Ligand code: IPD
């Protein structure tokens with residue numbers, strides 16, 4: 209079933225309210241209520257009870273409004289769809305879990321809806337500032353009730369490039385090449401917060417390898433605002449696997465492709 213723009217606006221507002229509610233609970237969570245576990249025996253790869261409960265809550269709520277929902281989510285053993293046909297939802301129940309536990313500022317909750325592979329709606333809740341970035345190509349992109357401005361086409365040397373810190377220090381190509389070409393680079397520890405910086409035009413690009421739930425919502429909103437979301441070799445994005453992508457203004461994207469080739 210196709211959703212009309214009116215229905216998409218309703219879904220946009222509904223999920224926005226959910227994220228405000230989950231955000232309020234996350235802000236109210238006390239240290240003593242937090243259980244922190246490790247994944248894959250890696251002490252840097254952590255998960256909390258709030259990641260798990262947020263995800264279960266969102267899965268239930270999405271299923272209650274969308275009987276056709278297929279869901280791709282980070283935590284647990286939810287059955288993943290094999291194709292992007294129909295309604296595919298993405299959930300990152302807490303993005304930047306390590307920040308959530310250790311600095312309690314730069315983390316987000318992210319949800320996205322793709323219809324037959326088309327980026328349709330995205331939500332990034334920047335919890336601590338109570339800002340929800342939301343919308344999509346049909347309805348426009350917003351921060352809370354405020355419509356976001358289309359991007360100014362700045363180049364690499366005119367603003368900040370956000371990169372994955374772990375990949376940069378691991379010496380993975382071409383992170384250092386791009387970071388050193390930019391005016392300055394930043395490492396934020398949350399894909400959602402990195403996207404929010406782009407949307408407020410506090411950065412000109414974000415380069416990282418991202419899992420589907422890290423990329424899904426940000427991609428919808430970035431494309432709506434006129435950012436390029438692509439791999440550096442131009443190969444297509446597959447939303448059912450991870451992708452190394454540059455999300456950037458047209459100018460920054462073109463300059464980056466050139467620098468990496470040279
Ligand atoms: C992580 C953050 C981080 C990115 C990692 C992600 P998580 O998400 O977005 O910025 O570099 O690749 O896994 O695991 O805290 O949801």
Ligand code: CA
Nearest residue numbers: 253254282305
């Ligand atoms: Ca994680």
Ligand code: CA
Nearest residue numbers: 300303304422
């Ligand atoms: Ca994430």
Ligand code: CA
Nearest residue numbers: 282300302303
């Ligand atoms: Ca997460």
